Amino acid sequence: MRRTKQDAQKTYDAILNASAALFAEKCISNVSLEEIAKAANVTRGAIYWHFKNKGEIFNALHESVFQPLSEIILQDLHSEEEAPLQLLSNLCVKLLLDITQDTSKRQMMTLFLLHWNYTGDIAKYKEPHLAKKEESLQLFAKYFEKAKADGTLPECADPMFLTISVRCYLKGIIIEYLNNPESIDLEKNAEHLIVQFFRQFNV
Amino acid sequence: MRRTKQDAQKTYDAILNASAALFAEKCISNVSLEEIAKAANVTRGAIYWHFKNKGEIFNALHESVFQPLSEIILQDLHSEEEAPLQLLSNLCVKLLLDITQDTSKRQMMTLFLLHWNYTGDIAKYKEPHLAKKEESLQLFAKYFEKAKADGTLPECADPMFLTISVRCYLKGIIIEYLNNPESIDLEKNAEHLIVQFFRQFNV
DNA sequence: GACAATATACATACATGAATGTATATTAAT
């Protein structure tokens, strides 16, 4: 039953996709490799050929996610057209809307914001994953630094503090939505939620 | 080896405490009853005597937590002394500081905000627990309703919308802190974070 | 107030099932 390389890639992707959906739904430790195999239409043998164990699947998923966001931010930061806080506000709204519209992104968010928990076999990924997070946090801060530099924010403003504040708010909204989609009509309210929040900066 | 009733109560409490710590640390499904038993200095026999299974322990923990908060809020709402938004702001700060200072409260927050996941045996608790949450959300909204009634907020303000906004922000801060305590010096910044946020309402 | 009778509060032992990892078999590309 040996497949061609493209077929192998397909089963690799199928395993990742199935894992993402199941991990997001049930948390990593409640998903067995047998379940993943079934959902991906393969056997556990195939999984063990492509991945060392469940932890490695999890890690592969993580890597596939954290690149794209950083790229958007870096693009934004090079733009000289719009005010930085306006760009940040837009980015936040975009992130929220993305989650409502893109199943796969929603799954990833659910997995990495809600259902992760680094214990047992996957404990060793905690530090590298946290490091990646920290990196993207630093990028967020740049919006505020730019805003401060161009006088939009007062001298006393602390970019890192404001970054944390925005980040918490955004995270809180996303988590609330993921936990209980009906409680926020995010598609409708995303913009309002963000704009209202940015009022504290007089944007 | 039969113990007196008070002794039995002690082991009951010990099981709950041990469970809280372990659940908060490792997520429910990664904790075995054997582990809980060891941490509580009993055997699994004792656990099965007091609880039907792990899910019932989880549920007992939930019940022990959600009463106290509602009581604080209800007290606040009866107070006529201070402005409602000021009271709400104070409550938020208090909640944040509590978490930094009280280990047991921190554990509970970690469990119910971060490490819950209602799958498998504990799936059946999802709805009742969500209902309790909804209940407390309604209480939060009352602060804004009062503020609107006394003219602090403009006519167009939507209390439920603002409630959700505050709730998300608060949740986001707590989750960020629980995930990574060093990233926020919450003890120092709690008040500032909240006050800054409430500026959007001109408080 | 003494003394069974019984229910209580556990501990221990066992039976079962599920998940993991590995070893081996299979098949088809290259």
Next chain:
DNA sequence: ATTAATATACATTCATGTATGTATATTGTC
């Protein structure tokens, strides 16, 4: 022919739940 890409079979571990054992509080009875 060889090896890459799977499937299958098996061995082991671990957690759960239950059944059973046991000692001691507690309760009713005289």
